[in-house]
Amino acid sequence: MTAPYQTLQIERSDAVATVWMNRPEVFNAFNETLIADLTAAFTALDRDATVRVVVLAGRGRHFSAGADLNWMQRASCASHHENLDDARRFAAMLQRLATLSKPTIARVHGMALGGGTGLAAACDMAVAAQDAVFATSEVRFGIIPSVISPYVLRAIGARQSLRFFQSAEQFSAQQALMMGLVNDVQPIDQLDEGIAGLIRSLVAGAPQAQTAAKELIAAVSGLPIDAALMEETAQRIARQRTTAEARAGIGAFLEKRRPAWAT
Secondary structure: OOOOOOOEEEEEEOOEEEEEEOOHHHOOOEOHHHHHHHHHHHHHHHHOOOOOEEEEEEOOOOOEOOEOHHHHHHHHHOOHHHHHHHHHHHHHHHHHHHOOOOOEEEEEOOEEEOHHHHHHHHOOEEEEEOOOEEEOOHHHHOOOOOOOHHHHHHHHHHHHHHHHHHHOOOEEHHHHHHHOOOOEEEOHHHHHHHHHHHHHHHHOOOHHHHHHHHHHHHHHOOOOOOHHHHHHHHHHHHHHHOOHHHHHHHHHHHOOOOOHHHO
16 A cells, blocks of 8 residues: 555555655655645545554654745745645545544654644544654744644643644643543553554444544534434434444343454
């Protein structure tokens, strides 16, 4: 699966696909090609029923240092229309990642700056090495973290975003854990072991139910707990209980055996 992509390497291990950003010479910084490759890869992996979990990682010393400076310089000299098209492609890539129908994990080490922080936030979950450093550093360049903002706000909330979007301060993996941007922090030599443990839990779950769980969160997040929301949640569980997957899962539990998706 690597051949079609100029800036990515994709590794498969059973039901897990790891998407490696492969521009280590520029710390996996974004440019037009990387954005296009990521969009295509996420789309292909979403359609592949043999893939249960997608891990996003970076080759070399860093996860991603954000925007490529050459790309940013070109953008600063481009027209408003060209900048809008560019931003829309970046937004579409993040949205494609955030709405993948299967679990996604960011494997973060080294720097995750600007768009790198955005990628970590757009994944369902993130596991960071102790050396990881995050920042929404855009104001240092006279720009704003606009396209990544929905995902970062979802992860760390408005109060923390008010600070870090304006100060552009770097913050550590432990701070990211406390704020909710990452789910776990591991020593660098145990990072992959920590991710493997999370993957084992994920592949034990029913794939269609996991997709439905992601859709549930998107549907109910931020809504008032009223009659309409109660009805929405009742409708969703009623539909799910009648699926073949639910019948198979409950049957396996009662018969004290592993369901087919977990074998």
